[in-house]
Amino acid sequence: MSNQSSSTGALLINLGTPDAPTTPAVRRFLAEFLSDPRVLTLPGPLRFLLLHGIILRTRPRRSAAAYAEIWQPEGSPLMIHGRALHAAVETALDETMPVELAMRYGQPSVDEALQRLSDRGIRRLIVLPLFPQYSEACTGSILAHVETRSRKLGKPFERVAVRHFFDHPGFIRSAARLARSVLDEIDAEHLLMSFHGLPESQVKQVEGCLVRPDCCTDPGPRLKSCYRAQCFATGRALHAALELQEGQSTVAFQSRLGRQPWIQPYTDQVIQSLRDRGVRRLAVICPAFVADNIETLEEIGLRLREDWLSLGGESFGLVPCVNAEPEWVEGVAQMVTEAATA
Helix, strand or coil, X not given: CCHHHHCEEEEEEECXXXXXXXXXXXXXXXXXXXXXXXXXXXXXXXXXXXXXXXXXXXXXXXXXXXXXXXCECXXXXXXXXXXXXXXXXXXXXXXXXXXXXXXXXXXXXXXXXXXXXXXXXXXXXXXXXXXXXXXXXXXXXXXXXXHHHHHHHCCCCEXXXXXXXXXXXXXXXXXXXXXXXXXXXXXXXXXXXXXXXXXXXXXXXXXXXXXXXXXXXXXXHHHHCCHHHHHHHHHHHHHHHCCCCCCCEEEEEEXXXXXXXXXXCEHHHHHHHHHHCCCXXXXXXXXXXXXXXXXXXXXXXXXXXXXXXXXXXXXXXXXXXCCCCHHHHHHHHHHHXXXXXX
């Protein structure tokens, strides 16, 4: 192992998950998650009142019931797939680079991962947030948190960030292969690409965003930082990789909350329009996530499926996330290696 490679390590970071599908565990998780000003973008006093006065009084019980629907004997699906990816990437790198897994909120913590890397003599750190498209609420928060915790722990890491991989070949090929399997299995007529939504106010922080009708189809320099434009770019890449015909796929956005406008079109409204067009067999993929979680398995796999069938849909297929698929593992190893040698 070279001196350069032995002093370089990688940190894979996902959002996080409650420790258990219980109301107290979910309350602890939501309290940490929604206290982040990049997630709940309100002035501090208003954020505190909303979080502690309303959200944490009502939402943990409902969310715990949703987690219970998807919880596995081994634990949270997000954690199960995260650990599998971690192990597979370490193997793919053939011990040329130490790799740690952490969660932005909850366990395993960033502090613990940084300490383990420091103990192994790591001085150059490749930080890979596990989100294909860049957003301040996810990737931006992760990168800021790693910087803050590194400074407070006194760790002199030279940090190199992988800010996005919305069209990386390893990600697209793996997602397309999984999608093709489901499309063929149910003889789907249409592929709905459902990305996680964001408030319009967050996306409009990118200069010029949502101004022109072609803003996300021809974003120009904004593609480097605009979440919505990157989602549409992922959609185009998947559409091309699957060799779909025009009109056989749709990009939409799920998980909106509250009364403020979120980026559109909305997933729950798009399925109605697809039924109105006569679509009967629908496949859905969630390319804003690399690991199956409550948003993919419960919100889409259970609730959206029920909505689709209640509208008269004939069949519904959920495409799994890339999780620890071999092509995706190779893609992560490639991104980490390229960042280490840049």
